[in-house]
Amino acid sequence: GDSVTQMEGPVTLSEEAFLTINCTYTATGYPSLFWYVQYPGEGLQLLLKATKADDKGSNKGFEATYRKETTSFHLEKGSVQVSDSAVYFCALSDRDTGRRALTFGSGTRLQVQP
Amino acid sequence: EPEVTQTPSHQVTQMGQEVILRCVPISNHLYFYWYRQILGQKVEFLVSFYNNEISEKSEIFDDQFSVERPDGSNFTLKIRSTKLEDSAMYFCASKWDKEGRPFFGSGTQLSVL
Numbered sequence: 001g002d003s004v005t006q007m008e009g010p011v012t013l014s015e016e017a018f019l020t021i022n023c024t025y026t027a028t029g030y031p032s033l034f035w036y037v038q039y040p041g042e043g044l045q046l047l048l049k050a051t052k053a054d055d056k057g058s059n060k061g062f063e064a065t066y067r068k069e070t071t072s073f074h075l076e077k078g079s080v081q082v083s084d085s086a087v088y089f090c091a092l093s094d095r096d097t098g099r100r101a102l103t104f105g106s107g108t109r110l111q112v113q114p
Numbered sequence: 115e116p117e118v119t120q121t122p123s124h125q126v127t128q129m130g131q132e133v134i135l136r137c138v139p140i141s142n143h144l145y146f147y148w149y150r151q152i153l154g155q156k157v158e159f160l161v162s163f164y165n166n167e168i169s170e171k172s173e174i175f176d177d178q179f180s181v182e183r184p185d186g187s188n189f190t191l192k193i194r195s196t197k198l199e200d201s202a203m204y205f206c207a208s209k210w211d212k213e214g215r216p217f218f219g220s221g222t223q224l225s226v227l
Binding site for chain 1: 149
């Protein structure tokens with residue numbers, strides 16, 4: 001079945017540091033890939049997405065590129081802020097199986113210190 | 115931005131009791147979902163609902179679980195006889211069409227004692 005694996009947290013960085021959160025996936029078909037973010041006390045919010053190989057999703061300074069050859073969708077940001085502290089979830093939706101529900105990774109907590 | 119609303123934010127119950135978790139999806143959305151996250155584990159899909167019936171469910175969604183859209187605005191998840199292992203954060207989500215992105219609520223933290 002489909003699965004998503006992401007690096008364990010917490011990830012602790014100083015403000016303005018470079019961020020990478022690794023995400024790899026296995027899928028039966030050709031999935032769409034997502035990053036969701038959950039700020040404290042809030043729901044899951046879509047951060048960015050990519051629907052085909054080599055697509056780059058970007059939002060709020062975050063980027064992730066759909067790499068079919070390495071089955072990866074790593075999240076990056078060049079300079080993190082304290083306000084980026086949250087839990088980040090990588091997820092996929094596998095259209096080819098007809099299933100539209102999301103398969104999530106376990107989440108990575110990011111803590112940014114001033 | 116429109117919001118999915120979940121109530122309560124926290125619920126504590128005794129093992130064996132019935133609980134109903136409530137969600138108000140975004141008003142013109144047609145597809146509805148429940149997910150859960152046991153502490154420290156992955157967010158897991160439970161069930162999807164469309165056109166007043168379940169369209170897909172996971173292995174987790176056994177006979178103890180049921181969903182309902184009783185009045186055209188609420189979308190509920192009922193657990194008939196709770197077990198300790200049902201303790202988790204339960205997320206509701208909705209979306210307008212099959213290919214669209216889901217909007218998530220802030221979750222209900224269920225604790226079964």
